[in-house]
């Protein structure tokens with residue numbers, strides 16, 4: 641199958657190139673850039689020499705549509721909403737790694753993304769691509785909204801417990817920490833070495849675009865309106881997200897029972913690894929891989945639960961999950977092209 645990437649020269653685009661190049665069922669036929677078309681990808685990323693040396697092309701809808709059977713958008717928010725429908729109308733399934741098709745309600749999109757949604761009728765058609773939770777719906781989708789990176793880590797930890805009504809949905813706190821690659825390759829003051837090194841910085845508290853995304857899904861799962869307290873921090877590392885999540889238990893239950901509940905919920909997927917009691921995951925243990933590792937502990941004294949969820953933001957939080965979604969749509973094994981062990985140390 642011929643695939644293409646719009647926004648191929650950003651961090652999630654370049655990770656897609658790494659994964660798709662090794663994928664047994666696809667040929668990466670087209671890579672598209674906004675500002676660097678005409679440039680060989682190796683000029684921007686010399687590590688691809690002798691591996692993948694194609695030239696970046698400009699975005700021309702008819703030309704792209706004639707060269708691909710499947711398309712990934714790895715563009716910033718507020719870009720794919722204007723372009724993606726032109727391709728699905730031509731019968732080309734699309735996976736959008738940005739947030740443009742994640743929210744059902746165009747008013748909520750406008751509130752959190754500060755833009756009108758120019759193709760709001762596609763919001764109801766789009767399937768939320770949380771691949772380990774919604775595999776059946778994703779199999780039949782033409783438009784897949786790949787989840788945000790923090791939202792992936794948090795929802796994979798919370799959905800099984802909310803669905804089984806094991807925790808209260810009134811007091812969920814998600815404390816997120818991310819490496820700087822989460823902010824993309826575009827240079828900015830916040831990601832300068834001097835700003836990030838030996839520093840931990842909270843940002844966009846109460847305003848982060850993953851808040852409505854997580855609340856939408858948890859509300860659907862629970863059946864009641866769910867609101868979450870969510871904080872985000874920039875950490876001096878390249879890749880990785882850790883969400884430490886706090887919730888109140890609804891009933892007396894042990895750590896071992898919760899581990900068992902997770903194991904049962906995720907027995908159909910190889911990508912969720914639940915730690916045994918007493919072991920908590922760290923970001924290095926998933927680095928470069930499509931795993932989400934979960935650790936859980938019950939504090940009998942307070943009746944509170946702490947869950948630690950870690951992913952590689954560029955793999956599970958973006959391009960790896962997008963490849964998993966492509967596998968689902970095409971009826972391939974879900975781990976095709978994703979059988980990478982984490983890089984350690």
Ligand SMILES: NC(=O)C1=CN([C@@H]2O[C@H](COP(=O)(O)OP(=O)(O)OC[C@H]3O[C@@H](n4cnc5c(N)ncnc54)[C@H](OP(=O)(O)O)[C@@H]3O)[C@@H](O)[C@H]2O)C=CC1
Nearest residue numbers: 647649650651652674675676715716717738822824825958
């Ligand atoms: N990095 C991460 O860990 C994650 C990223 N995401 C999401 O993935 C998307 C891409 O992120 P990331 O790769 O980090 O970002 P980068 O800034 O690294 O790359 C952005 C890409 O989009 C292209 N682009 C920028 N503006 C436009 C435009 N107006 N029209 C068309 N193309 C454009 C850029 O091309 P050019 O350089 O030629 O302008 C570049 O290829 C974002 O929506 C991001 O939120 C989601 C989860 C995790």
Ligand SMILES: CC(=O)N[C@@H](CCC(=O)OP(=O)(O)O)C(=O)O
Nearest residue numbers: 737738739788789790818822823
């Ligand atoms: C460190 C950092 O800046 N991270 C980004 C995460 C980007 C992402 O996953 O999200 P979207 O696709 O929803 O934009 C952020 O907090 O916005």
